[in-house]
Amino acid sequence: MAEPLRDRARRATGWRLKMNGDVRPHxxxxxxxxxxxxxxxxxxxTDPPAGRVRVTLVVPERRRSEGPDGRDLPGVQVVRADRLDEATFRRAGLAGADGLALLHQDDVGNMHAALCAQEVEPRLRLVVRMFNTSLANGLRQLFPDSAVLSDASISAPAFVAAALGELAPTHFRHAGRTLYVARRADVRPQDVVSGLAVTTDPELVRVLPADEASADVVLAEATGRPPGTELAARRLVRARRRRQPVAVLLRALRSFATRKIGVAVLVLLAVIAVLGWLNARAAHVNWSDALYLTLVTTLSGQDPDLGKPVAAQIMQVVLNLAGLALIPLITAAVVDGIVNARLALHAGRIQPDRSGHVVVVGLGNIGTRVMAQLHDFGVEVVxxxxxxxxRGAPLAHxxxxxxxxxxxxxxxxxxxxxxxxxxxxxxVSTDDGVNLRAALNARSLDPDLRVVLRLFDGDFAERIQQAFGIGISRSVSYLAAPAFAAAMLDRAVIATIPVDRHALLVTEVPVVAGSPLDGxxxxxxxxxxxxxxxxxxxxxQKTEWSTDPRMVIHAGDRLTVVARRAGLTALLRETTPVPPPAPAGTPAPRQPDE
Structure with missing residues (x-):
């Protein structure tokens, strides 16, 4: 494991030279x-000291989506290949490259491509797009010098923050925990992970103070208890509105039987009622006796009576025929109702009235993450x-x-x-057309509804926002791309936390053997x-959130930190070994990107 980590340090300090003499990052x-x-x-x-980077883009022979894929960008070398194998990577000049990004939406295919790439260039910075966490952990073990990212995990906090009406996406998930920025007064003491800033004096905001207890803005863990009192009040409203069993029962009854069977039963009952009334008038009995005679005649038949008038005999025959038709209809209605009830329950069509909840459309990669994070915050989700x-159906259940x-x-x-x-x-479904129709139909139901709309094209998202008044439009690719690019440059930024005019970066930094922090x-x-x-x-091993300051750091450990940009740059120098002096006559080494 130490060898790949040492390779990363070599790239970070510019020790590695290009085989073709071009010192630009590739x-x-x-x-x-x-x-x-x-x-x-x-x-x-990016503009590193060695000059603008060289980028080679490997795309399929035919476009697989209508959106942009980068092949038309100026200054990019494009290699067309339908299969990512060793031959393709050699054509792309992977030998001697600084990094490889595998961004296809195929977890297994990306892992196969990573194995092929290792045969071409063993010392390679690898950035892989992956949703399945089990495969991601396995890939990290195979390639220690790799970053396995999920665009869903990166962009989901922005959708969650927009749904909750917040100004900045200050929620993120890392190592099995959902963390968020809040006021210390709004969270329980045991949920506080770290103090971030002291903002009591607007003229002098201090970030990452030495005394964590003095910080009024903290990073806390979401444990199902929403911050503040607003969501608690909404939950009480939801509890009151859910106590409407009559409305739920009527909705369930409407969904149990089909319209045709319902109409047939109603018509038959009407015929029985009319004939029963006529039979009662002919027999000169009261309404209770008439009801009894009608039900007995309809359901069980009646002995023939030749002494009855012709009209009474005709009504008796019709009632018997109606009874013969009523029994199968009742059986069909019961069977149809049971089947429809099971289908309605399975499809979720029988739902109580709710208020103050969040509706998530599309349980793909993004929707699953959004649903999970909203649930972590104690927000009711449909x-x-x-x-x-x-993909997210099992998690929803x-x-x-x-x-x-x-x-x-x-x-x-x-x-x-x-x-x-x-x-x-x-x-957040994968169909822009469905997304737009759902947003417009929802606005017709409630013109003041907050709609968070996912669109793949960032420019299209801005135009939709302006044209239809949908206040919040998001492009997942646009939100996630900076993190992937940062990982390519050996900067694995998990989240960015804005505090006043400061920006705090949450990142995970590996410790390389021989670095100043090793030991x-x-x-x-x-x-x-x-x-x-x-x-x-x-x-x-698993991530430890309660750390002992006396514990010794070893090579291969990963440190999750929150830092300012200058502090992160200094930490990166502390976690990578000092490069040896360059031999005489060799080009000047690359410097680490700031």
Missing amino acids: YVVCGSDPLAYWVVRSLLA AIDRNPDA RLGVPLIVGDAGQEETLRAASVDTSQALVV RPLAAVARPGEVRLLAHTRAG
């Missing part, structure tokens, strides 16, 4: 969707997806989140989710006002 990006486009643009925007076996199976573009589906009384609608205690990591340690992960 990155290979494999992808054919908007994420690849924005990652390439982010890489081209999910909609046209596929009952969507496990968390107890109602899942309505249907087309979110249809108004009746939105009504079943009580969109008109919801707090927000988060539309020192964890207490050496913290620097008041610059860096604070959040968690410590031993190689192959």
Whole structure:
């Protein structure tokens, strides 16, 4: 494991020279969707000391999506290949490259491509797009010098923050925990992870103070208890509105039987009622006796009576025939009702009235993350997806989140989710057309509804926001691309936390053998006002959030820190070994990117 980590240090300090004499950083990006486009643009925007980077983009022969994929960007070398194998990587000049990004939406395919790339260039910085956490952990063990990222995990906090009406996406998930920024007064003391800033004096905001107890802005863990009193009040409103069993029962009865069977039963009952009334008048009996005679005649028949008038005999025959038809209809209605009830329950169409909840449309990669984080915050969630076996369906059932199976573009589906009384609608399916229809139909039900709309094209998202008045539009690729680009540059930024005019970065930094921090205690990591340690992960072990400052740091450990940019730059120098002096006559080494 130490050898790949040592290779990373060599790249970070510029020890590694290009085989063709070109000292510019060279990155290979494999992808054919908007994420690849924005990652390439982010890489081209960097300006390291050695000059502008060289980017090679590997795309399929044919476009697989209508959105941009980067092949038309100026200054990019494009290699077309439908298979990511060793031959393709050699054509792309992977040997001697600084980094490789595998951005296809295929976890297994990306892992196979990573294994092929290792055969071409063993000493390689690898950035992989992956959703499955089990595969991600396995890939990290195979490639220690790698960053396994999920665009869903990166962009989900922005959707969650927008749904809750917050100004900045200050929620993120790391190592199995959902963390968020809050006022210390709004969270329980045991949920506080770290103090971030002292903002009591607006003229002098101090970030990462030496005394954590003095910080009024903290990083806390979400444990199902929403911060503040607003969500608690909404939960009380929801509890009151849910106590309407009559409305739920009527809605259930309407969904049990089909319309044709219902009409047939009603017509037959009307015929029986009319004939029973006529029979009662002919027999000159009161209403209770008439009801008894009618039911007995209809359900069990009646002995023939030749002495009755012709009209009474005709009514008796018709009632017997109606009885013969009524029994099968009752049986059909019961069977049909049971089947429809099971289907309605399975599809989530029978739902109580709700208020103050959040409706999430689409349980793909993004929707699953958004649903999980909202649930962590104690917000009631209702999910909609046209596929009952969507990726996030098992998690929804496990968390107890109602899942309505249907087309979110249809108004009746939105009504079943009580969109008109919801707090927000988060539309994150993979179909821009369905997303837009769902957003517009929801706005017709509630013009003041907060709608968070996912669109793949960032420019299209801005135009939709302006044209239709949908206040919040998000492009997942645009939100996630900076993190992928930062990982390519050996900067694994997990989240950015804005505090006043300061920006705090949450990142995970590996410790390389022979670095200044190798063998020192964890207490050496913290620097008041610059860096604070959040968690410590031993190689192959679980992340420890409650750390002992006396614990010794070993090579291969990963440090999760929150830091200012200058503090992070200093920490990166402390976790990488000092490069040896360059031999005489060799080009000047690259310097680490600041």
